[in-house]
Amino acid sequence: MPTSPDVxxxxxxxxxxxxxxxxxxxxxxxxxxxxxxxxxxxxGTGEVLxxxxxxxxxxxTIARMVLxxxxxxxxxxxxxxxxxxxxxxxxxxxxRGDMQIVFQNPHSALNGRRTIGEAIAEPLRVQTIARGxxxxxxxxxxxxxxxxxxxxxxxxxxxxxxxxxxxxxxxxALALEPRFLVLDEPTSALDVSVQxxxxxxxxxxxxxxxxxxxxxxxxxxxxxxxCDRVLVMSQGRVVxxxxxxxxxxxxxxxxxxxxxxxxPRLPRI
Amino acid sequence: xxxxxxxxxxxxxxxTFRMRHATTIRQWRLYAHLFSxxxxxxxxxxxxxxxxxxxxxxxxxxxxxxxxAGAVKLSQRLLAPSFAHPFGTDEMGADLLSxxxxxxxxxxxIGLIITVVGAGIGVPLGIVAGYTKxxxxxxxxxxxxxxxxxxxxxxxxxxxxxxxxxxxANCIAALALVWWPGYVRLVxxxxxxxxxxxxxxxxxxxxxxxxxxxxxxxxxxxxxxIIVKLSMDMGLAVLSAASLGxxxxxxxxxxxxWGAMISVARSYMPDWWWYSAFPxxxxxxxxxxxxxxxxxxxxILDPRSSGR
Numbered sequence: 001m002p003t004s005p006d007v008x009x010x011x012x013x014x015x016x017x018x019x020x021x022x023x024x025x026x027x028x029x030x031x032x033x034x035x036x037x038x039x040x041x042x043x044g045t046g047e048v049l050x051x052x053x054x055x056x057x058x059x060x061t062i063a064r065m066v067l068x069x070x071x072x073x074x075x076x077x078x079x080x081x082x083x084x085x086x087x088x089x090x091x092x093x094x095x096r097g098d099m100q101i102v103f104q105n106p107h108s109a110l111n112g113r114r115t116i117g118e119a120i121a122e123p124l125r126v127q128t129i130a131r132g133x134x135x136x137x138x139x140x141x142x143x144x145x146x147x148x149x150x151x152x153x154x155x156x157x158x159x160x161x162x163x164x165x166x167x168x169x170x171x172x173a174l175a176l177e178p179r180f181l182v183l184d185e186p187t188s189a190l191d192v193s194v195q196x197x198x199x200x201x202x203x204x205x206x207x208x209x210x211x212x213x214x215x216x217x218x219x220x221x222x223x224x225x226x227c228d229r230v231l232v233m234s235q236g237r238v239v240x241x242x243x244x245x246x247x248x249x250x251x252x253x254x255x256x257x258x259x260x261x262x263x264p265r266l267p268r269i
Numbered sequence: 270x271x272x273x274x275x276x277x278x279x280x281x282x283x284x285t286f287r288m289r290h291a292t293t294i295r296q297w298r299l300y301a302h303l304f305s306x307x308x309x310x311x312x313x314x315x316x317x318x319x320x321x322x323x324x325x326x327x328x329x330x331x332x333x334x335x336x337x338a339g340a341v342k343l344s345q346r347l348l349a350p351s352f353a354h355p356f357g358t359d360e361m362g363a364d365l366l367s368x369x370x371x372x373x374x375x376x377x378x379i380g381l382i383i384t385v386v387g388a389g390i391g392v393p394l395g396i397v398a399g400y401t402k403x404x405x406x407x408x409x410x411x412x413x414x415x416x417x418x419x420x421x422x423x424x425x426x427x428x429x430x431x432x433x434x435x436x437x438a439n440c441i442a443a444l445a446l447v448w449w450p451g452y453v454r455l456v457x458x459x460x461x462x463x464x465x466x467x468x469x470x471x472x473x474x475x476x477x478x479x480x481x482x483x484x485x486x487x488x489x490x491x492x493x494x495i496i497v498k499l500s501m502d503m504g505l506a507v508l509s510a511a512s513l514g515x516x517x518x519x520x521x522x523x524x525x526x527w528g529a530m531i532s533v534a535r536s537y538m539p540d541w542w543w544y545s546a547f548p549x550x551x552x553x554x555x556x557x558x559x560x561x562x563x564x565x566x567x568x569i570l571d572p573r574s575s576g577r
Contacts, residue, residue, distance in 0.1 A: 064470075067474055069470055069473060069474055093476040093478070094476065096474060096475060096476035097476065100474065100475070101471070101474050103467050103470070103471060105467060108466055108467040108468065109467040109468055109471050110468055110471075111466075111468040111485075111486050111489070111490070112490075113489040113490060114485070114489070115292075122472060122475055122477070122485075123475035123476065126472070126475055126476050126477040126478070126481055127475070127476050151284070151288075154284070154288070154289045154290070154291065154292065155292060156292050159292060169471070172471070172475070175475075176475070176476075
């Protein structure tokens with residue numbers, strides 16, 4: 001595996017390895033915005049890496065770059081030992097079965113004109129994996145997997161609650177049986193009571209299907225419960241990285257401390 | 270892995286059509302309810318339905334079917350409206366009611382072909398222009414559209430018919446050729462907003478190719494404004510075809526086409542007013558009907574625009 005000498009992967013064989021990712025957006029008036037500025041990390045198989053940071057710190061840009069939904073301006077992404085940065089469209093398209101994403105806002109992540117069944121079946125159809133009765137059975141199984149009634153396949157997104165929609169999005173992301181899932185703030189658009197349910201679902205699925213997560217969030221409590229390691233980002237750069245327990249117990253950077261202190265706490269009674 | 274095996278025969282019978290499409294049925298009921306609450310929408314629907322019936326069964330409904338192909342009955346030239354001839358007769362003695370009824374089919378066909386061909390050209394171009402990343406392609410399509418929009422459609426159609434020679438077929442071809450730019454504009458704008466939606470990105474993340482995304486995500490979300498515009502344009506296309514007929518570049522006078530009838534009738538104004546008035550009324554009611562229908566459709570399909 002060709003890696004640049006200055007980067008030492010934390011895992012002997014990481015599933016995903018990002019090296020020096022840079023994303024420059026060209027704003028109007030010729031200004032350049034460096035949304036992500038030289039970020040590198042690696043995720044071992046079965047691990048959950050959290051990325052935290054305030055809004056605008058480049059978290060979601062990283063999520064999209066890792067899946068090549070947007071092209072990095074510089075840097076490389078290795079997935080399962082393969083450099084996917086230079087992969088052609090068709091090869092990348094096939095690889096998408098291995099890496100999926102759950103978006104922040106389930107309300108806009110589902111096409112309002114297609115039924116839940118069609119939404120979940122979509123990945124299987126575009127990757128020509130299943131059709132007809134086999135497709136029907138797999139959609140049933142995916143609905144079971146996220147604890148939604150099978151009858152929901154005929155419903156439209158507007159008939160579902162936010163939590164139910166996010167379950168549909170998770171089912172859709174799991175349709176291709178990926179190894180790696182990017183979770184881009186999957187709970188922040190949901191009610192607090194529903195957040196916990198979705199996190200439970202994600203935790204269970206990870207154990208059952210031995211998934212690897214890249215979990216992006218600004219909610220530190222969520223990161224603490226779900227993640228093994230955490231990356232703290234500010235203004236497109238990584239300011240701190242380490243195991244969750246260590247970073248939370250003993251933040252070495254001023255920014256991380258500010259972030260931790262900004263979490264409102266209920267006074268003990 | 271604790272995936273339970275899917276068992277299709279799990280205790281319940283296969284859902285009936287009504288169960289599977291419960292949402293769609295409910296949606297259509299709501300549409301019907303909202304639509305029926307508006308008087309103008311219902312009036313538009315009634316007018317359009319009336320003309321559709323006339324177009325479908327015209328030859329059987331006309332009281333004097335023989336009069337529609339240029340019969341000459343000089344004894345009853347230019348009779349005023351009466352019980353025998355409710356719309357009066359023309360200078361050849363043909364019953365105007367029969368001619369107006371039979372003319373419906375020609376006018377609606379012309380309108381339908383023009384709008385469908387116009388949309389058939391304009392919608393794909395609009396989707397491509399809105400979705401493509403290539404600035405060159407988008408620029409080329411949109412500038413060409415601007416070019417066509419800059420020239421009044423009817424004037425351009427006039428020039429084309431003049432070049433091709435008069436006749437119904439050439440009139441349809443000319444109008445269809447100038448009809449598409451509006452659809453490009455409409456669909457391009459809608460595509461630009463829909464393509465930024467998260468579900469498009471999700472589809473791409475699942476490995477969907479561009480044609481799939483265009484067909485399953487972009488087009489269905491552009492459909493409501495297209496349907497509204499189609500309805501509005503039907504009326505306008507009927508009017509444009511009649512205009513070409515009126516100036517003698519569309520249908521030729523023995524044919525019972527409304528515009529051509531008025532063209533001849535113009536020299537019998539104002540004494541024999543019914544000759545031009547009733548074909549004119551037919552044009553007026555058709556255009557009004559399709560416009561009211563389009564307005565009503567917009568109110569239910571795109572509620573935000575009406576401030577409801």
